[in-house]
Amino acid sequence: MQKNHNIPTPGPIPRHVVIIMDGNGRWARRKNLDRLIGHREGIKSARSVVRTAREIGIEYLTLYAFSAQNWKRPGEEVLALMDLLREYLSNEGEKLLAQNTRLNAIGNLSNLPQDIRELLGRVMKMTEECNSLTITLALSYGGREEIINAVNSIIAEGEKKPVSEKDFQEYLYTSGLPEPDLLIRTGGEMRLSNFLLWQLAYAEIYVTKTLWPNFRRRHLLKAIANYRNRERRFGLTGEQIREKGR
């Protein structure tokens, strides 16, 4: 059969997908339920997305679970979110291990309750040899805080030479992770909400109105299919990119 050169073949699947899991509260409100039920349902979405990501060969999946700014929510909601995190970490270790999935975390983890830090440490240790998918939970994470933290670490080390981008990245929470290829935001808001400000420089952005508790396997597959039909340019011309791809 003759190849039709006018129809571009889909590109590779993204190596690193990051998700702003938003809309739990709205999902609950629409059903006249407590926000907490929305957060609880959202865990099911996270499980579905982790499983699917591994199946389709995504190597890194980073989930924005709790922002540095989310501490300012009503005390009751913060406590409920911490309880859910506790529950997730207590039950998930074996499941992740069975899926050869490694758990990692970024953010100002020292702000988390001590027992959660211990649980997190335990699951991370348990899954450290897993190598099919790495999931990174962003907890008490803020992009500006991360950059300031990096700058302060460099100052504290007394570095006198100019710092390169490559050096700088080593001081971010994400050192060791590849750059995100695709950012997915559920819940329809067109904003970054302080997520991975440095790292998202050239990521493709996909926003869906689907609320996080409704976002499951098929929604992820749709986002990936959409990504594969995009042309990434990194500042070059379309011709240059197509020439490189040949």
Ligand code: IPE
């Ligand atoms: C995202 O859902 C979960 C967290 C921020 C912890 P929200 O709780 O922000 O839900 P909406 O945006 O109010 O619907």
Ligand code: IPE
């Ligand atoms: C972003 O959602 C943080 C997480 C998904 C954890 P928010 O609901 O906190 O963001 P804003 O307030 O709408 O910007």
Ligand code: MG
């Ligand atoms: Mg929100």
